Amino acid sequence: MxxxxxxxxxxxxxxxxxxxxxxxxxxxxxxxxxxxxxxxxxxxxxxxxxxxxxxxxxxxxxxxxxxxxxxxxxxxxxxxxxxxxxxxxxxxxxxxxxxxxxxxxxxxxxxxxxxPFWSAPLIGLTLGSLPLMLVVMKRRGRKNKFAKQLPEALELISRALRAGHSLGSGFHLVSTEMVDPIACEFGRCYEEQNLGIPMEEALDSLANRVPNLDLRFFATAVILQRQTGGDLAEILDKIGNLVRERFKIWGQIQALTGEGRLSGIVLLALPPVLFVVMLKLNYEYTMTLFEDPMGKQMLVGAIISQLVGALVIRKIVNIKV
Known part of the structure; x- marks a missing residue:
């Protein structure tokens, strides 16, 4: 063919x-x-x-x-x-x-x-993975924004409960008074309850749609409170304060690890930038990495070293709170 x-x-x-x-x-x-x-x-x-x-x-x-x-x-x-x-x-x-x-x-x-032949799979994989990267980035941004909105939403539900409203009314209040993404998710949970879905299933579905640990704590606390009783408003206040303290500690860690993250970006970006510069200044010399057997081994070793270095740097500066 x-x-x-x-x-x-x-x-x-x-x-x-x-x-x-x-x-x-x-x-x-x-x-x-x-x-x-x-x-x-x-x-x-x-x-x-x-x-x-x-x-x-x-x-x-x-x-x-x-x-x-x-x-x-x-x-x-x-x-x-x-x-x-x-x-x-x-x-x-x-x-x-x-x-x-x-x-x-x-x-x-x-x-x-x-x-060159080697550029075909490289460009193809880059374009083919572009939709997935965009979806992952949108998911991460939506998740981070939801996490920042969660303490305010919990306080809003807590005040609604103290005012004598039901938990479902608190969800509806969040969906009308706040903005997306948290308004959309709590509004959907409220609609599910109106359609006859039990509160436990609606909360579990909400926690599955939004992969947030604090939201999972909230869902578990509500389910346990409905089974055993207790002051749900006080529980929500404590969860909201816990989330705020976690964000405060996370901000301090980001400030302390800022230098390490910047150093990692510079170190990881330096080899590709130098490769492009050398490719522009001396094309034949750079193509030795693709034509000579020893050059191919050196190129593979450099790529593996870059990946290992990226994982190590990410492990050092990425501290979970």
Whole structure:
């Protein structure tokens, strides 16, 4: 099989994956929002089931592809939970198709442009992993913002309980008086209770959607209080004070380890920067690392050393509170 045919086939697959992902995006956004919301909260998915039953014979083979992709991905990782934690309204199959399309496009472009062969997988992997990196970054930012909002939310619920309101009313107060992401999550928990889901299940679902240890403490405290009794308002005040003290200690640690983190960034960025400079100043001399057998071994050793150094530096400066 010729190189031109391989490029054409890969390009066709990439375009098909991108078009399929974008098409699924528009199809999912055109669904009835209220029915999908109700199906998601109740866990039954009645609206989605009815839509699948009413699908035509032509669309059924197309619908089997996303299901097969989701089933295959679920064997390795819970991608749907990751997307839910990042608040990304996208099916896992669509996410995989877009990532695969970017991977194929990134692999084809260097070949068409006449770049070195080793750059094709490097650029392809970079583009293919870009959606995952964006989702992880959004998940981390959402998680950090939720953690900063949690003490204020706990105090708000505590004041609502002291004023004679129920716990569900406190959740509703958080959803209306505060901003996302904590308003969205507590509002969803409040809606689940209105639909008849027990408080224990709603809190457990909230703790699974938001991977926060303090939130897990809150959920456990509420469940135990409902079973054994006690002053829930006082418990929430203590949890809120504990979270605030933890943030205070974390800020002090960040200030003390700032020099180490900056040194690590400089040390890790220095070899790649020098490589790019040498590649610009003396291309033939730098290409020895890719052409000479000893140069290849040196390059592999340098990359491994960089990775080990990055892990060691991260272990030193990353102190959990």
């Amino acid at each position: 010729s190189l031109t045919l391989i490029i054409c086939l890969a390009g066709g697959i990439a375009v098909a994956a991108l078009v399929g992902g974008v098409t699924m995006l528009f199809r999912s956004s055109a669904d009835n929002v209220a029915e999908d919301r109700l199906g998601m909260l109740t866990g039954k998915g009645n609206a989605r089931k009815r839509a699948e039953k009413e699908a035509t014979v032509i669309s059924k083979p197309l619908d089997d592809v996303p299901n097969a992709i989701e089933e295959m991905v679920s064997r390795f990782t819970d991608l749907s939970l990751l997307l839910e934690q990042a608040n990304v309204a996208m099916p896992p199959s669509q996410f995989v198709m877009i990532s695969g399309g970017l991977l194929a496009v990134g692999t084809i472009i260097p070949v068409i442009a006449g770049l």
